[in-house]
Amino acid sequence: MLPSIYNPSEPFTLGILGGGQLAKMTAHEAFRMGLRVAIIEHASESPAGLMTKLDFSRGWSDAADVEAFRKASDVITLENEFIEPDLLEQLEEHRLVFPTSATMRLVRDKLQQKITMSDAGVAVPVFAAIETKDDLFAFGATHGYPFVAKTRTHGYDGYGNATIKRDTEIDMVWRRFMEGEVQRPLMAEAFVTFTKELSVMVARNRRGETAVYPCVQTIQQGHICVTVLAPAPIEEHLQQQAQAIAEQCVAAVNGVGVFGVEMFLTLDDSIVFNEIAPRPHNSGHYTIEACHTSQYENHIRAVTNLPLGSAAMRVPAAAMINLLGERSGSGVPDSVIDALRVPGVALHLYGKKESRKGRKMGHLTATAASVDEAFALASRALDGFVW
């Protein structure tokens, strides 16, 4: 059996590449568990950087900062999938890094993800690599419209996606992705008509042990996740099927850490893989208040090779609503007083310096006897929020 690399009798530092809200919530749990935290991010006063003296704010393109961060860290993890695998490999020469560069090479490119999952026997939408504009026309001609063009890397909150409804839209989409300042390789996939979007968090440690969270429903508006309902209001056998698929996906990339697996539930009740996130995930925020062990704690346990904690819910139901920026300006809301008056709702504000329209500034989680009740409470709290 592999020993845990975290020995609570000695100071131990978890290094996190990235300083946003996911790093912040991970750091919060790490401090509670007696660890220290080092943050590297291309910004001073990032949400997580503000929490620790070990804040390296010149970021990972600065060699001196990378070295100081690496020396300060006993084990290294990350909060976003856009970190270059080469940098992870460089860090791996000196430190354990989870997820590993090998996992990240399979995950950071959405085309490679789809190939990997399809090879592992997971149901995925029909997809293809896109090299030229003609490839887009060919995909539409073969598989029909609408279909979805996606940048293979650096997509988040739907920013790298375009739904193509007819062939006359292809020129515009091509210009948007391939003739702007930054060009990113594209892929295409069939449009999945879904009845629900589902997500399952899976924590997996180096021994291959897993803790699989309940399947939740995610609701997106304009490709951004706005609401999460836990557990997803679906039949028990679909719950179990989604959990089994998610576990299979994380094993397929030999994942260590916590992973979010996004799936579609189709009209005929089949479950189709959408994407995997190699880190704590927006759809797992609810685990802080609603599960025995949060996704953040289990992420830390996984990367330090400690036994994983129970992923079961300790309340009947939860609902999470994202607080998306409504303006450009201060990241501090004008008032939270009415929101805090609603019982059973936890407020999370990330402490971002600036708000932008649609930017994730915080979230609300309500717990209750049923998903409907939890959603009603979270919605009431949202109404009490003044930006």
Ligand SMILES: Nc1ncnc2c1ncn2[C@@H]1O[C@H](COP(=O)(O)OP(=O)(O)OP(=O)(O)O)[C@@H](O)[C@H]1O
């Ligand atoms: N093939 C598809 N068919 C139908 N809808 C899709 C498809 N792919 C993506 N979408 C919609 O767009 C949303 C965002 O897509 P995806 O998860 O690929 O992008 P992202 O930008 O990486 O996402 P995230 O919001 O998770 O950061 C999905 O949650 C879904 O609502």
Ligand SMILES: [Mg+2]
């Ligand atoms: Mg997604």
